[in-house]
Amino acid sequence: MRGFDLFLCAVLLLSIVALLWPFFFYPLILRLLPDDPEQPEQGPRPTASLLFCAYNEAAAMPEKIANIEAIKQRHPQLEILAFDDGSSDDTAALIARPPDLVTLVRGPGRSGKAHGMKRLAAQATGEVLIFTDANVLLDADAIDNLLARYADPDVGGVLGSLHYVGEGESATASVGSLYWRIEERLKDEESRTGNVLGADGSIFSIRRALYPEFPDSVLDDLTVSMAVVFAGKRLVKAKDVIARERLVTGRGDEYRRKVRIAARAWHTHIHLRPQLRRMAAIDRFKYASRKIVRWFGGLFILTGAFAAAVLAFRISPVLAVGGAVLGLILIAIGLRAKGGLIAAVVDIFVAYAATLQGVIKAMRGRTVTIWNPAKSR
Template identity: 35%
Template sequence: MNEQILFYAQIVFWLMIFLLVHCYLLFPMTLPFVSEIFKRRKSPEQGDVELPTVSILISAYNEEAVIERKIQNILELDYPKDKLEVLIGDDGSADKTAEIVARYADKGITLVKAPKNAGKAAMLNRLNKIAKNDILLFCDANTMFFPNVVRKLVIPFQDKKIGCACGHLILSDKSGSTLGRGESSYWDLESEIKKFEGILDMLIGGNGALYAIRRELYTELPVKKSVMDDFFVTTKVLEKGYYCTFVTSAIGTEQTSKESSGEFRRKVRIGRANFNFLFSYLPLLNPLHPLLAYLFFSHKILRWFSPHILILLFVANACLLTSGLFYQIFFGVMTLSLLVAGFKIVPSGYYFLSMNYAMLKGFFMAFKPEKSGGWARETRSDE
């Protein structure tokens, strides 16, 4: 093979290895030290401070299986009722979601009913316009809160530069599926990363199950293409010069999808939504804010492009098979690892392979025309 091609193949090979090792090993391992060196502030005091007013916003679609349990969960929150507003948007559900919510009007639960299914982003935009309180708390219908979650989540807002606070979602799996177990384990690692990013007050993306922002910092969500509303809203807070933090003691719980196919479809939608608005997130790579750029590149960009990196690594390795025993052994190990993962011999390997395939599929789907609005709800493992 042409020596010039071999030369470039070697560059690609070692660069791809470095990016993968950095993304999945070096970044999470060194983040605790980075957060200790660059931590921004001490935790605010929890003394006798004036509690802010909070609006809880829930966009729901066909949630009759969980919505009453969610409402009961909200009614049990340890937060002054006169400082709490609860808005539940029914986005054209075909089941009894709206009927169930309407029963609790006398308990301070406000139903906002859309005439037709327009999608979660459109409903959140609508709820934001109705909300009256200082802090907007976003959550999902199937996320159950610990009673003190609102009190814990609003503490960071004592700092005027904090624009967003994300709670700690504990994901559990009752399905027993390989992808369900993998997602639960993955989320444990993700929560650790969020914890250290929270120490820096530079959390790269909240979680739609449990996060809060200052109402004036809400950025209207695009509705013509699918969007990860939590990631879009929280990164716009960062772009506006405010900080995003993570509150480990503000706890919510949630179940994974009931079937592996459901978890896979969810990951494809997430991938597509991320790539739909990739260019709008690129300001986070501003070199004038090197720490934020480093976190966004390491935590998100490399994750989103991991399947592309793996493909380039495989191709470069194939080109180098005649360049020595090392490349031949590495190629053999890569091929064997793919087979082991593909046949579910190692569940964690299968999860990693499936999620990267889902991300790649989402990438290509982002180039296709998309019908705006609508939901694609997955049955959860506790239903």
């Protein structure tokens, strides 16, 4: 085998390893790391404020309000605040309708979730700030179990566990559910060995004293949760703090959502970069493995596919053309199918493409500050 062929093989192998790193090699390494147990102490539980932002979530509000009412009955002292980001439907009216249940803060128009959460955090009085989403429902004992973890004074933030509903409704939903189950297990392992490297917005909390300042262009959940790590406190995950959310079933909705999240994630990375460099080596390794490598998964697919195509062409042009045609046929089938293995594989590639597009968009200076709820949820 000539030198150029060896180079192509190396590129293909490295692309495969990089693509599999966050989901296979990284979890294996985490399992080899020792436990870092929490050290709870006796004392009263902290007071808390529950915060969420909403935009045109009228369809989800009746169930959300019922969930909040059940939580409030169990925790009468829990402060609950909501930010309405200029909804054009009945979202704000539905939130404000039950008297003395939720403190509603109305935005001036479309200003985005990060802006809204900053407004709520500035107004909240609880010692612990609990963040969730407008379409997320919390289990009855979620608040109890979450606040119990703050018995350890070294714990500065606690993540919950997100359970998705509607897995079998489409290939997009099935892939999303599989991805999230892997993500939850990674967070469990990260928590067991020290710090989780970042939260999502479904359910997480921090001590109010650690809440940082940040621009509206970043992901507020990642920025706020990472402030715990930067402060030298522990960011842990609680398996018994359960939130439930319906999966996005439409491929277009999921694509746009991933582009938006990836763009904001890259802006967040740039904003946090000076502090990221000062983290402990193990936390830098975790962050790079679960965040940065994954953001460029689409690029690894492209380089691996290019190397494989050139190798195939050098072996046999007919083989290369036949493989390319077969690949295009399978992609076309997968894009048209509503379910099945081929559709699921295509959805995985689509997710990588959306993430890469979002990162490139952010690298070019584009920002995304507002969001729209997925119609297919």
